[in-house]
Amino acid sequence: MYACFEIIILLLSCNFCALVYTQDPSCCHHAAELFPQCKLACEQLVTIRSESHLKHLLLRLPSYCPESLSELWVCINNTLPGASKKSDGWVGLGCCELAISAECRRDCKQASSKNDITKVCKKDTEKPLYSCITKNEMGSVCCSYAGRHTNCREYCQAIFRTDSSPTVSQINAVKEYCQSISPQLIGCVANYTKSYPIRSPLDSLYCCDRAEEAHCQTACKRILHTMSTEQEIMDGLISECGSQPLPQDPLWQCFLGSAHPPTISDPETPPIAKMDYAKLHCCFKANTSSCRPTELFRSCNVKQDGSVNAALKSDCVDILTQCGDGKRFLEGQTPERICDLLSPTDDPERCIPLHRYLTPSPFENTVEEVIHPCNPSPCPSSHLCQVNRKGCHPGHDCLPYFCVPGCKLGEASEFLVPVDGRIQVPIRSGQVGCFEVCTCGQSGRLENCAEMPCFDTSKTCLTGGQRQSHGVSFRVDCQRCSCFAGESICSSRQCVRSDGSDEDRRLFTGLPCGCADHFVPVCARNGRTYPSACVARCVGFKDNQFVFGSCRSIDPCSPNPCQRSQRCVPRRQVCLTELSEYPCPQYECVSRPAGCDQNQLDPVCDTDNMEHANLCLLFQRSKSLAYMGHCQDACRRPREVCGHNGETYSTVCEAFSDRVAVDYQGRCHAVGVMSEFTSDSGCNAVPCPPLSSRACNPVTPPGACCPVCAGMLQILWNKAQMNSFAKVNPVTVHDVLKILRLHISVPQCDIFGYLSVDSELIVLIVPVDQQPTPLQIEACSKEAEKIDSLINSASPTLGAHVPLAAFLHSEVKLSTISSAALTPLSLSLCVFSSSLLLSLTSGDL
Known part of the structure; x- marks a missing residue:
């Protein structure tokens, strides 16, 4: 017994009354069943918050727990302050989930007192958390006066377990069980309940007038006169008015608002320190300033509940036929009759048939065809x-x-x-x-x-006699448009007149301004090659802003624009920003680097077909860049190809390095297809390579001659916004593709793109395998659908990135899979190109 007293004296002499905060409740299981009073006294150590009560119990603990219970005393001794600073039972632990920031939540769960969280959890931003802790602290103090009287303590704690005002029955129960035990407890609880004045149901009669239906108003007043408890009143209103307690319903808004006591507002509202900008992006999509809270994927009402419970009638019949106990059916009942009541319709549009999930997947043995290395993410949270x-x-x-x-x-x-x-x-x-x-x-x-400059989202667009709100996309003839802050921004597609003759349709080229489809390329100052001077003028370039010839045929380093100590390196780019404010240079002046990071891997290939780990090392060795990515044997010798952007590249590797997919072999010599009505096109003389898969129903990119198996996006964008994003350098097509590429989650697909002649961004998501399977083609189409959805929903997943925030609308076209059997294809340009995609890389695009 001496050892036990030694521990107690140590506790008291060092003023270690905080044992209650560090005491592990698991110690109490060491108390033997033969000593029930010991176990009860041990458990009291965890709940008592009063210093005087704690000292009293500590002095009497040895009389309940004999020295023979050595494991118990060792456990209690190990939980002394200094042995463990962490508490599993501090009063704020149950409040931690109310913390807004993840850091505050983490520190709260590891804390042993409120003082441990004040550095990370700021009171001005974590008000719900601190309100909960304050309430729990008050409850801990009040209910500690109950001592060993379990019933009194339980009824006391019930007062503090809810945010709503204590009910009359709760207060009466505390008085009944605790009046004779602890007047201090009654007084403490009374002080708390004064902040929640007891409300009579009749105080809320004015809310009944907010009901939209007359019968609900009458029922509401009757219920408040005849019922007393909150639960009875809630159930009665739900039953009589036929509506759930939604905060946007005026009736329920009044009741829910009056259920809490008025709060005293501070003279000044402190600024919000903790933000979630991704969610704030979404808040701006609300139609009203006081929009309804987000529901979980569906409306919360009786009708929608019925829809969720419904199943396809055919599935219902199958389940009851195979699994139902026919002996328990009432006379005359059959699975069909029962399902007529449960599922009166058989609408596959509203319900998902079960048979899809009861049959083996056709892709069960093709797990390696498509992989998702980042789902789930293997990386740390940061x-x-x-x-x-x-x-x-x-x-x-x-x-x-x-x-x-x-x-x-x-x-x-x-x-x-x-x-x-x-x-x-x-x-x-x-x-x-x-x-x-x-x-x-x-x-x-x-x-x-x-x-950035603000824009007025309240402004609408008047088009064709109809008003369109900000952010709404619509069509004017064949053109896609979007309303942005009162301005209608449309594509510059050419449309076929509905009253045009067959001859008009035959002569229609689809090119801007109805230009002829003659291929006499010119290079504009934005770095884009246009098929003719007519097209360049039509899209806004003056005669002094373009030169004849394709952009890649012009050497931007002749004459040398750089200083003597620098080297001129061609860096061709297509700019999307205003040229008068942000020039679009096609070269870069670089100095010979003093040192390079040997460990940085961003491989490049020089004109001698030698590979370097990164661009810095290539410049350091005074080599010339051929293309980004690993050197390929197939690209040792020039073999010209025409890209979808109308540029001729010396090798397919060079085209892929420029993030441009190949249209056909040889130099560009034809204006591609711009309209479905174009019949007499220069593409008729172009020998297109075979498709990479005969199971694919391909798409033809605008301005291209040959179809491809890919998912294609045609993106409408806002040039004014793009200009505002240009910080020092112009925004380029490369910039856009570099960011979009990060959102392609399947390695079997890659992204390519270009600026069309009518100024739309064309993005292709293409399978990279030599002979892609139907699953891989479908996966790339799904990736295109994903990007299309993110753009059209203005999701912060893309919209938070500069310059993708300038995207207004996207239109997707997908390669579908036909039922035709796949047969091996001979080596073609398409196969040759796709085989290189696996090994080529973009570097910095």
Whole structure:
């Protein structure tokens, strides 16, 4: 017994009354069944918050728990302060899930007192958390006066377990069980309940007038006069009015608002410190300033509940026929009659047939055809997972993914963006139409933020006698348009007149301004090759802003525009921004680098077919760049190909390095198809390569001659916004494709694109395998559908990225799979090209 007293004296002499905060409740299981009073006294240590009560129990503990219970005393001794600072039972533990930021939630769960969280959890931004902790602290103090009286303590704790005001029955129960035990407890609870004044149901009679239906108003007043408890009143209103308690319903809005006591507002509302910009993006899509809370995928009403419970009638009959106990059916009941009541319709559009999930998948044995290396993400929570399309250093283990550091879109967000990326986020004040552009810094936080010009989302567009709201896409003839802050932005597609003759349709080229489809290429200052001067003039270029010949046939380094100490390197690009404000240089002046990172892997191939680990090493060795990516034997010798953008490339490797897919072999010599009505096109003389898969129903990109198996997007974008995103350098097609490529999650697909002659962005998502399977073709089409959906829904997944925030609308065309059997194809340009896709990389695009 001496050892036991020694522990108690140590506790009291060092003022270790905080044993209650560090005591592990699991110690109490060491109390033997022969000593029930010991176990009860031990459990009291965990719940008591009163210092005087704690000292009293500690002094008497040895009389309940003999020294022979050595494991119990060792366990209690190990939980002394200093042995463990963490508490599994501090009063705020149950409140931690109310924390807004993840860091605050984590610290709260690891804390032993409120003082441990004040550094991370700020009171001005974590009000629900601190309100809960304060309430629990008050409950802990009040209910500690119950001592060993379990019933009194339980009824006391019930007062503090809810955010609503204590009911009359709860208060009466505390008085009944605790009055004779602890007057201090009654007084403590009374002080708490004063902040929740007891309301009479009749105080809410005015809410009944908010009901939209007359019968509901009458029923509401009757219920408030005849019923007393909150639960009875809620059930009665739901039954009589036939509506669930939704906050947008005026009746329920009144009741829910009056259920809580009025709060005293601070003189000044502190600024919000914890933000989730990804969610704030979505808030701006609300039609009203006080929009309804987000429901989980469906409306919350009786009708929709019935729809969820419904099943296809055919499935219902099958289930009851195979699984139903016919002996328990009533006389005359059959599966069909029962299902007539449960599922009166057999509408496959509203219900998903079960047989889809009861038959083996046709792709069961094709798991290697399509993989998702980043789903689920193998990276730490602070890193983004990106598909590895660059390969690895020789001799190193090669994973199919990279983990790259990222930044959260706000302190309370779990949405990550890559380091050095430029991100558009709503301003903190929440003003609709106002954004700022920030950079994801090496510190893992958004920094260097600059406000952008606001736009008025309340302005509408008047087109064809109809008003269109901001953000709405619509059609005018064959043109796709979108309303942006009162301005109708449309594509410049040429449309066939509905009253035109057959001859008009035959002569229709689909080119801007009805230009003839003669291929006499010119290079405009934006770096884009147009099929003729007529087309270049039509899209807005003056005669002094273009020269004859394709852009790749012109040497931007002749004459040399760089200083003597620098080297001129061609860097061809197609710019999307205003040329008068942001010139579009086709070269780069580089100095010989003093040192390069040997470990950085971004392979490049020089004109001597020698490979270098990165571009810096190539420049350091005074070599000339041929293309980005690993050197390919097939590209040792020039073999000209024509890209979808109308440019001629010396090798297919060079085209892929430029993120352009190949149209046909040889030099570009024809204006591609721009309209479905074009019949007499120069493409008639072009020998198109065979498709990579005969099971594919292909698509033909605008301006191309030959069809491809791919998913295709035609994107309408806002040039004014694109101009506002240009920080120092112009925004280019490469910039767009580089970011979009990060969102292609299947390594068996890659992305290519170009600017069409009518100024739309054309994006192709193409299978990279030599002979893609139907599953791989379908996977690329699904990737295209995903990007299309993200654009049209203005999702922050894409819309937070600069310059993708300038996208207005997307139209998708997909390669479908036919039932034709696949047969091996001979080696063709298409097969040759696709085989290189697996090994070529984009570098910096």
